[in-house]
Amino acid sequence: MSPAVDPLLALLLVLNFLLLGTSRLSTAISATAVQGWLLGVLAVVVPGAPSARPLIVGVAAVAIKGFLIPGMLRRALRDAAIRREIQPLVSFVTSLILGAIGTGAAVLFADRLPLAAEHRGSLIVPASLASVLTGFLLLTTRRKAITQVVGYLVLENGIFVMGLALHEAMPFLVEVGVLLDLLVAIFVIGIVINRINREFASLDVTRLDQLKE
Amino acid sequence: MAFALFLAPLCFALCALLVPSERIRRWLVPSGGLVHLGLVWRALASGGDVTGADGWLGVDALGRVALPLVSTLFFACALYVPAYLGLRPERPNRYFCGALLAFLAMMTLIVESQHLGLMWVALEANTLVSAPLVYFNQNPRSLEATWKYLLIGAVGIALALLGSLFLAYAALEAGRPGSLLIADLVREAPLLSLPWLHTAFVVLFVGYGTKMGLAPMHTWKPDVYGEAPGLVGALLAGGLTSVAFIALLRFYQICAAAGEGAFARDLMVVMGLLSMAVAAVFMARQRDYKRMLAYSSVEHMGILVLGIGIGGLAAFGALLHLVNNALTKGAMFLAAANIHRAYGAKTTDRVSGALRAVPASGALFLAGFFAVTGSPPFGPFQSEFTILRGAMLTGRYGVAGGFLAALFVVFVGMGGTVLAVVQGEPAADRPSTGFRDSIGTVGPALLLLSLVLLLGLWVPPVMEAALREAAHFVEGGR
Numbered sequence: 001m002s003p004a005v006d007p008l009l010a011l012l013l014v015l016n017f018l019l020l021g022t023s024r025l026s027t028a029i030s031a032t033a034v035q036g037w038l039l040g041v042l043a044v045v046v047p048g049a050p051s052a053r054p055l056i057v058g059v060a061a062v063a064i065k066g067f068l069i070p071g072m073l074r075r076a077l078r079d080a081a082i083r084r085e086i087q088p089l090v091s092f093v094t095s096l097i098l099g100a101i102g103t104g105a106a107v108l109f110a111d112r113l114p115l116a117a118e119h120r121g122s123l124i125v126p127a128s129l130a131s132v133l134t135g136f137l138l139l140t141t142r143r144k145a146i147t148q149v150v151g152y153l154v155l156e157n158g159i160f161v162m163g164l165a166l167h168e169a170m171p172f173l174v175e176v177g178v179l180l181d182l183l184v185a186i187f188v189i190g191i192v193i194n195r196i197n198r199e200f201a202s203l204d205v206t207r208l209d210q211l212k213e
Numbered sequence: 214m215a216f217a218l219f220l221a222p223l224c225f226a227l228c229a230l231l232v233p234s235e236r237i238r239r240w241l242v243p244s245g246g247l248v249h250l251g252l253v254w255r256a257l258a259s260g261g262d263v264t265g266a267d268g269w270l271g272v273d274a275l276g277r278v279a280l281p282l283v284s285t286l287f288f289a290c291a292l293y294v295p296a297y298l299g300l301r302p303e304r305p306n307r308y309f310c311g312a313l314l315a316f317l318a319m320m321t322l323i324v325e326s327q328h329l330g331l332m333w334v335a336l337e338a339n340t341l342v343s344a345p346l347v348y349f350n351q352n353p354r355s356l357e358a359t360w361k362y363l364l365i366g367a368v369g370i371a372l373a374l375l376g377s378l379f380l381a382y383a384a385l386e387a388g389r390p391g392s393l394l395i396a397d398l399v400r401e402a403p404l405l406s407l408p409w410l411h412t413a414f415v416v417l418f419v420g421y422g423t424k425m426g427l428a429p430m431h432t433w434k435p436d437v438y439g440e441a442p443g444l445v446g447a448l449l450a451g452g453l454t455s456v457a458f459i460a461l462l463r464f465y466q467i468c469a470a471a472g473e474g475a476f477a478r479d480l481m482v483v484m485g486l487l488s489m490a491v492a493a494v495f496m497a498r499q500r501d502y503k504r505m506l507a508y509s510s511v512e513h514m515g516i517l518v519l520g521i522g523i524g525g526l527a528a529f530g531a532l533l534h535l536v537n538n539a540l541t542k543g544a545m546f547l548a549a550a551n552i553h554r555a556y557g558a559k560t561t562d563r564v565s566g567a568l569r570a571v572p573a574s575g576a577l578f579l580a581g582f583f584a585v586t587g588s589p590p591f592g593p594f595q596s597e598f599t600i601l602r603g604a605m606l607t608g609r610y611g612v613a614g615g616f617l618a619a620l621f622v623v624f625v626g627m628g629g630t631v632l633a634v635v636q637g638e639p640a641a642d643r644p645s646t647g648f649r650d651s652i653g654t655v656g657p658a659l660l661l662l663s664l665v666l667l668l669g670l671w672v673p674p675v676m677e678a679a680l681r682e683a684a685h686f687v688e689g690g691r
Contacts, residue, residue: 113408116386132375139368148364155371162378169381169392174330178374181337185367188344192360199353208357211436213495 002045009123009161012038013103016134019154020099021092023084025146029073032153036065039160046124046164054167057175061160064179069153069186073146076190080197082144090141102133124165131158145193145203149186156182214256215265215272218280219321222249226314230307238310239298245314246284246291249321253284268394269328274686277679279324279459282536285664286451286543287317289657293444293547296653300554308345315342316448323456329377329393332460336373336424339453340366346445347437358433358440365433369423373460376417380467383409395463399689402470410468414477417464418484424457427484427518428491431511435495438507439559443550446503450510450546451539458517458535462687465521469689474524481522482612488515489619497626500560503549505630506542509585512623513538516616520600521687523612527603529684534596536680537668538585541593544661545581548574551655552634555648561630566639573650575635577658582631584665586624592668 015031015038022028040062047054088095106129119125135155139148163170163178193203200207225245232238256263256272257280264271272280294313298306319339326332340363348359381393386406392398398405423430438446468477492512499505517538520531549559551574556564567575584591587598597620604613648654672680 113412114386114406116382116388136368139364145360152364152367152371155368159371159375159378162375162382166378166381166385168390169385170378171328171330171393174328174334174393177330177334181334181341184341185337185363188341189363189367192344192348192356192363195348195356196360199356205360208360210354211357211361211439213435 002048004045005042006123008038008042008045009127012127012157012161013123013130016103016131016154017096017099019138019150020095020134023086023092025077025083025085025144026074028085028147028150029070029077032073032150032157033066033070035154035157036067036070037062039065039157039164042161042164047167053172057172057179060176060179064183065153065157065160068183072186072190073149076193076197076203077146079194080146080203082146082203085142085144085147088142088147095137095141098137099134102137103130106130106133119165124161128158128161128165131155131161134158143204143206145196145205148205149189149193153186214252214259214263215270215325218249218252218256218263218272218325219318221245221252222314222318222321226311226318229310229314235298235302235306238306239295242294242310242313243288243291245317246288249317250284250288253280257281264327268396269331270325271327272325273327274679274683275459275462276324278532278536278683279456280321282455282539283317283320283324283452286539286661287320287448289543289661290444290447290547292660293550293654293657296651297442297444297550299653300648304349304351309349312342312345313448316346316452320452320456324459327395329380329395329398329463332463333370333374333377336457336460337370339456340370340424343445343449343453346448347441349442349445350440355440358436361433362437365423365430369420369430371420372416372423373420376413376415376420376464379409379413379416380405380464382406383413395467398467399470402467403472405471407471407473410471410473411476414464414468414473415480418461418480421457421461421464422484422518425454425461425514425517426507426511427514428488428511431488431491434511435504435507438510438546439501439504443503443546443553446506446550447543447546450506450542454510454514455535455539458514461518462521466687466689469687474688478522478524481518482609485515485517485519485522486612486615486619488512489519489616489623493619493622493626496623497629499626499630500562502561502564502630502634503546503553503559505627506545506549509545509623509627510542512619513542513585515619516597516600519612519616520603523600523603523607523609524688525603526606527600528688529680530596530599530603532680532683533599533668533672534593536676537592537596537665540661540665540668541581541585541591544577544658544665545585547654547658547661548578548581551648551650551658552578554654555646556639557644557646561633563640563643564634565637567635570639570643571648571650573655574658577655577662579631579635580662581658582627584662584669586627587620590666590669592665595669595672
C-alpha cells in the first residue's frame with residue numbers, strides 16, 4: 001500500500017479528537033469537512049494503481065462529504081442561530097479521555113483480529129474502528145441535533161475507511177450508492193432539524209422528551 | 214421480471230408525486246398495490262426462478278415466502294388509504310402517497326437483493342422514505358418520533374454496513390477474492406476467517422436487529438408506532454420488520470454454511486428471550502394502546518429470532534410465524550387506527566367502550582388481541598405451538614419454559630389494556646369526531662384477520678412447502 005496512507009489516516013484520527021474536544025459547532029462541521037477531503041484522497045491513494053474508478057469515488061466523496069453535507073449543516077446552523085454545544089452529557093475532557101481509550105481499544109482489537117497481508121501494520125483497520133467509536137461517542141453524549149448528526153457522519157466516515165480496505169470487493173455501484181444514500185439521509189435529517197428549530201425554537205434534542213413511559 | 218417487481222411500484226410512486234389531484238392520488242396507492250400483487254403472483258407462478266442483473270437480483274426460497282407476504286399486507290393497507298385520507302382531508306397527501314409506494318418498492322428490493330451492498334442500499338432508502346410517513350401528523354410529538362426513528366435507524370443501518378464489510382473482509386483475509394454476493398459467500402463460507410465472521414455476525418445482528426426492533430435496540434419502536442398513523446404502524450410492524458428479519462436470515466445462512474450456526478443460534482436464543490421479556494414488562498399496565506402494539510411487535514420479533522435460534526422444526530415455525538405476525542399486526546394496527554380516529558385519543562383513560570362506539574373496529578381489535586397472543590383458532594397459535602414443539606423436541610425445556618412464561622405475562626398485560634379499550638361505556642363527554650365504521654375503514658382489517666384465521670385452520674400445501682423449503686434453505690440443509 002502507498003506510504004501516504006498511514007499519515008492521512010493519522011490525520012483523520014487527530015480530527016476525531018478535535019471533534020471530541022471542541023464546543024464550537026462550526027469547528028466541528030469544518031472538521032468533518034476536512035475528514036471528507038481526506039477520505040476523497042484516500043479513496044484514490046489506497047487502491048494504488050491510478051484508474052478511473054477510484055478517481056470517481058474520490059471526487060464523489062470530496063463533493064458529498066467535503067462540501068455538500070457540511071454546507072447543509074452550516075445552513076442549518078445559520079438558520080438556528082446557535083454557536084456552541086453547551087453542557088454536553090459528558091464533559092469535553094471526559095469525552096477526550098473516552099476517545100483516547102476507544103482509539104487504544106480499536107488498535108488492540110484490530111491487532112487481535114487476523115488481517116490480510118497488505119493491512120498488517122497499517123492504520124487502516126484501527127482508524128476505521130476508532131472513527132466508528134468516536135462517532136458513537138458524539139452521538140450519545142451531545143445534546144444539539146447538529147452535533148449528533150456530526151457524530152453520525154464521523155461514524156459513516158469510519159465505515160468508509162473500512163470500505164477502502166475492501167476496495168476490491170466493493171462494487172462501484174454500491175460505493176456510490178452508499179454515498180448517495182448518505183447525502184439523502186442528511187438532507188432528510190436537515191429537514192427534520194429545520195422543523196425542530198421552528199417547533200421548539202431550539203436545536204436542543206433534550207427538549208424532545210414527551211414520548212416516554 | 215426481477216426489475217418489474219420493484220420498478221412498478223416506483224413508477225406509481227412517481228405518478229403519485231406528479232398527479233395534481235388529491236382524490237386521484239389516494240386511489241393510486243391501492244392500484245399500485247394491486248399491480249404489485251399481480252406481478253408477484255406471476256413471478257411465483259413461473260416457478261419462481263426469477264433472476265436479473267448478473268445475479269444481483271433474484272427470488273429465492275426466502276423471497277418466495279416474503280414477497281407474497283409483503284405484497285398482500287401492503288395491498289390490504291393500501292385499500293385502507295382512500296378511506297383514511299378521506300378522513301384527513303386537511304392533510305396534504307402528495308408525499309404520503311408517494312412515500313407509501315416507494316416503501317413497497319424498497320421492501321421488494323430488500324427481499325430480492327442477492328448482493329449485500331444492494332440490500333443495504335435498499336434498506337437505507339426504505340428508512341428514508343418512511344420518514345415522511347411517520348411525520349404525517351406534523352406535530353411536535355410526531356417530530357420527536359421522526360427524529361428518533363431517523364437517528365437510531367441511521368446508526369443501526371450504519372452498523373449493518375460495517376458488519377457487511379467485516380463479512381467481506383472475512384473472505385479477503387482468507388485469501389479469497391472478496392465478494393458481497395450472497396451465493397459466493399455461502400459457497401466460500403467454510404473458508405472464511407472465523408474471528409471476522411463472528412465479529413461480523415454480532416455487528417450485523419445489532420444493526421439489522423435495530424431495524425427489526427429487538428430489545429435492547431427497540432427504543433424507537435414505541436415512540437414511532439405510537440405517533441405514526443396506524444396504517445404506517447401496520448406497514449412498519451408487518452412489513453419493514455419482516456424484511457429486516459429476512460435480511461438477518463441471509464447472514465444466518467452464511468454463518469450456518471460456515472459451520473458456525475451454533476454460535477449464531479445461541480446468540481439468537483438469548484436475544485429472542487430477552488426481547489420477549491422486555492416486551493412483557495413494558496406491556497403490563499400500558500395505557501397507550503398504540504405503544505402497546507409496539508411492544509407486542511418487539512415480543513414477536515423476539516419469537517422469530519428465538520425460533521430460528523432453536524432451529525429445525527422451530528425454524529419452520531418461525532417462518533410461519535413471520536407470516537402470521539405480519540398479517541395480525543396489520544389487522545390490529547388498522548383496527549387501532551379506527552378507534553384512534555373515533556375517539557381522537559389513544560390512551561385508556563380517555564378510550565373505553567369501543568365495542569359500543571365502533572362495534573366492528575372494536576370487535577376486530579379484540580379478535581386481533583386473541584390472535585396476536587396466540588389463542589386458537591388463529592394462525593399465531595399454530596406457529597407459536599410449532600416453535601414450542603421444536604424447543605421440546607431438541608430437549609431445551611428451559612427455553613420452552615421461558616417462552617411460555619413470557620407469552621403468559623404478555624397475554625395478561627395486553628389483555629388488561631385491550632379490555633379497558635373495548636369494554637364498558639364510552640365516556641359521555643367524548644369529543645364527537647364523526648367517525649363511523651364503514652366498508653373502507655373496516656374491510657382491510659377484516660380481510661387481514663380472515664387470512665390469519667384461515668392460516669390457523671388450514672395452511673395451504675403450496676405455502677407449507679414454500680415455508681419448509683425456505684427453512685431448509687436458511688439452515689443449509691441441516
